[in-house]
Amino acid sequence: MPIVELKIVEGREAKVKKKLVKDITDVIAENLSVPHDKIRILLYEIPAENWIVGGIPKSSTPEN
Known part of the structure; x- marks a missing residue:
């Protein structure tokens, strides 16, 4: 069972995070030949x- 730990700066919309974890899950499933329901992502x-x-x-940089 693959487990991915992903750390991001907070503030992204839920739909962006949902797409991100779906895409990561798809790539892992394809590359490791693992069923989607066996993949865990900790965000x-x-x-x-x-x-x-x-x-x-x-928080002190101009882009934030």
Whole structure:
């Protein structure tokens, strides 16, 4: 049973996350020949202030 841990910055719409995990599930099923119902995805949404790049929180960058 494949288990995928995926960490993203929080704030994306539910429909975007739903498509993301469906696409990931499809790719794993196809590449590993595993039934979809045996694949687990753990999606962690990290607050932008806790996502640090080069010592600067993502919440402090212009794109946020």
